[in-house]
Amino acid sequence: MARRLRPVGLDFIEHAPTRLAFTARAAAAPDAVYRALADEVTGWPAWFRAVTLARPTGGGAGREIRLVGGVRFQETVVASDPGLRYAYRVDETNAPGMSALVEEWLLAPGPDAAGTLVRWTFAADGPAPVRLALAAARPGLGRSFRTAVRALDTRLAARTAP
Template structure:
């Protein structure tokens, strides 16, 4: 059953009751990382399962449905689309009980010797039972994020 989530702004990433933040560095440039986030890649969208296919950034407020692994379906709204710097979207509809609001936020900064420092935050408002389980999810989400970011460094040049 689809669940409609609370309509929150991009600032929710700083105000959410639960924040799961992952950091990594990749050899890809900030522009390449942004393009993979906003337009997707042949192997999926970084930070999400490989089967994801949206939302895309054709500008803030773009809306698209995404199908992630495990049957999770999200309808989302792009909240921030600053090429090479910042990409964020809000999930508007999910098939997960207990989720009230969700924003996925990626901040990109050039590395001091090249590449990109990527910080991804999942900002959530969830039922207390899900909040209690968050510590168990952190290692899994962090590993998934780092693996998907590493795929940017292994894909052939010119493929987005």
């Protein structure tokens, strides 16, 4: 059964009780990474293994996401800054326990303006058992993120290969 989460804004990322942040480097330029995140939502399952379905809703103002294992999210896009940032809030989910969740993808040119530094922040609130479970899941979430960025980078490189 779907549950409504507390509607929070971007400021929640800074003061959420649980903040998990991960960084990876992609060879692709920030604009290409941004397009894959924000404009090509339906392509997420091709590079983010945990995602089984991704589709825009509300003319791009929201997203429907399904994960391996059956977890579902209805989201609202809260920031869409081309080449810089893409963030969304979970409004409804069938995952137990969480009361608020925002994810943010920050993009910055890599060292010497080569490639992109990608920072993913997972900001959540919920009762103590949820916070403990998220802390325990940190290594797995980090691996999943880094694997996804590598797969995305490979996908983007294949597009530009002769």
